[in-house]
Amino acid sequence: MSQKKSFHSICRWTFHAGKGGFVPDNIRPAWNEKSLGTGGVIRLIKEKITPRLPRHIVLGYEVHYDNEVNEKNAVDLAAALKEAGIYLALLTPGAHIHFAYGGIASLDETERKKACEFGERTIDIGYGPLKKAWHPEPAQHPTMVLWNGSYGYDLASPGIQLMYDNLKKGIADFCHYEQKKGGEFFIAIEPKPNEGHAAMLLPTVASALLFWKKLETQYGIPLNKKGLNKEFGHSEMIGLDHVYDTVEEIDHQMLVHMHVNSQGYNDGIILGGPGKFDIDNGARINGMNIAIAALIRQAGYNRWKGHDMQPRPYDNEEQGIERVIRSILSWEACEKAAESLNIQQLLMHLSLRDTAKAEDMMREAVITASKYFKELYQ
Secondary structure (H helix, E strand, O other): OOOOOEEEEEEHHHOOOOOOOOOOOOOOHHHOOOOOHHHHHHHHHHHHHHHHOOOOEEEEEEEEEOOOEOOOOHHHHHHHHHHHOOEEEEEEEOHHHOOOOOHHHOOOHHHHHHHHHHHHHHHHHHHOHHHHHOOOOHHHOOEEEEEHHHOEEOOOOOHHHHHHHHHHHHHHHHHHHHHHHOOOOEEEEEOOOOOOOOEEOOOOHHHHHHHHHHHHHHHOOOOOOEEEEEEHHHHHOOOOOHHHHHHHHHHOOOEEEEEOOEOOHHHOOOOOOOOOOOOOEOOOOOHHHHHHHHHHHHHOOOOOEEEOOOOOOOOOHHHHHHHHHHHHHHHHHHHHHHHHOOHHHHHHHHHOOOHHHHHHHHHHHHHHHHHHHHHHHO
16 A cells, blocks of 8 residues: 655755854855846755655645745746746745835835735736646645744834735735635745744734635635644743644644644754744754644645755755755655554553653653654664
């Protein structure tokens, strides 16, 4: 019997020469924009990453409009994806690159209008030249992610209320426009507590779930194919519980995409965690991730698991590629351990208050995942 397909997506923005600022901006010279480009990333994935993965893994691609894909290169990108057997998994408006005063939530009417038009162009290119790169099964159609990098502020004032109202109308208009184009995208809000502003609208999973419910009642937005792109690290960086976040998302039937990267602190090896900036480590093998893998398995989630991650500032190109491979295989190992976990016995221990034995079972699951990772990686 063939193994069930597992859908993983790789991000265009992982492959860059260096971030600059406090760290080198050209430590991976072969990955600069002139040498690599968006099409070059597809070839790199096909040649360097795909052969290292189990055959049951299906790869997708995540990309921003308009700095990574635009009207000039979309046809070529779709052709490159098609040739490589890689699907468009996620498209997102890179509005934060252009709009620094709130984007579609802005109190500046001119900026707000331009940001809304930018979102419509993102939808247009998704249904236009990029449509050829969609997975043929509707259940695996790409996610349109709305990341709140521009939905922010740094001044405490009553104006925040109006920004929130603007955001509701902007996303409602966005959803109406997408529905007219076909309604085939999954649309997901990606919560984040900060970056690129000190304070953000929609900072948590709970606030995003409530926001969607408000759009349904206030603007008549149907919630089919609407939900969240859960990113573990965004919850971790403010000390929230991303396992419970998963429970809420599943309970509201709003888990439509995942970013399984981590701050890293909760495996006892990589530093990071609450109060730190967004470190963007790959997926880690730990008890929390195994718990999430078990939860989404029970819920029947089998859509894209994205690896929104960065190479370390000291990595060369080869090491950067290894980071992506290790992240994908680490999540596969967590899923394998979750599959072998005896949930009935675990719940029995918990019901009898025998939490030490439940802890032992989760520890053994981490060991199982580590062993499976080693098999896959070698």
